[in-house]
Amino acid sequence: MRLPLLRLFLITTVAAGTLTAGLTHHGSAEPLAAVTHDFAVPAATPAATAVAAVRPVQPVRPDARVLRVQDGDTVVVRLRNGAVRYVRILGIDTPETILGAHECGGATASKRMKALLPRGTGIVMRADPHQPRVDRYDRLLRYVRRSSDRLDVAQDQLSRGLAEVYVYRNGRFTKRAAYERVEQAAQQAHVGIWTWC
Secondary structure, eight states: OHHHHHHHHHHHHHHHHHHHHHHHOOOSOOOEEEEOSSSEEEOOOHHHHHHHHTSOOOOOOOSEEEEEEEETTEEEEEETTSOEEEEEETTEEOOOOSTTOOOTTHHHHHHHHHHHSOTTOEEEEEOOTTSOSBOTTOOEEEEEEETTTOOBHHHHHHHTTSOEEOOOSSSOOTTHHHHHHHHHHHHHHTOTHHHHO
């Protein structure tokens, strides 16, 4: 029993050190992922990578399956009951790429979301008690995680500098503080929109 506790301590220590490094990193040597027609998708900040490293990976039953990605913060899904719905991901806003708008970084944010949630991907969705369940366009407002590994897609977009923290209506949501920490790390690491735009 002592060995697992020691491992947890070491992982926590490394994660804390990486988080500190992520908050103070100003270099431009971030590794890049696949190139899109807009910008290269930046790797997650060290802080977000540390968080991902200690996340438990255990598949869960999906609430829905992805039919398509609309843009960097909106997806179309089929619910377990067969209904097709648009889902606006809670807590983030990405640059626009639809309806004639082509904001800086928008194509890359959309490309990243398509990589995170290809067609058929199972997702787990959760509403926030401080937010409406739907927006004015009748889109579901939900936190979204992949069911296979519980990856928080909003946090991934924030960590790569492809989204900003966004508060719908009343200014409160449960993950706001956590998301703002990830956003700040991306800003200070100068990744994504924080360096391109």
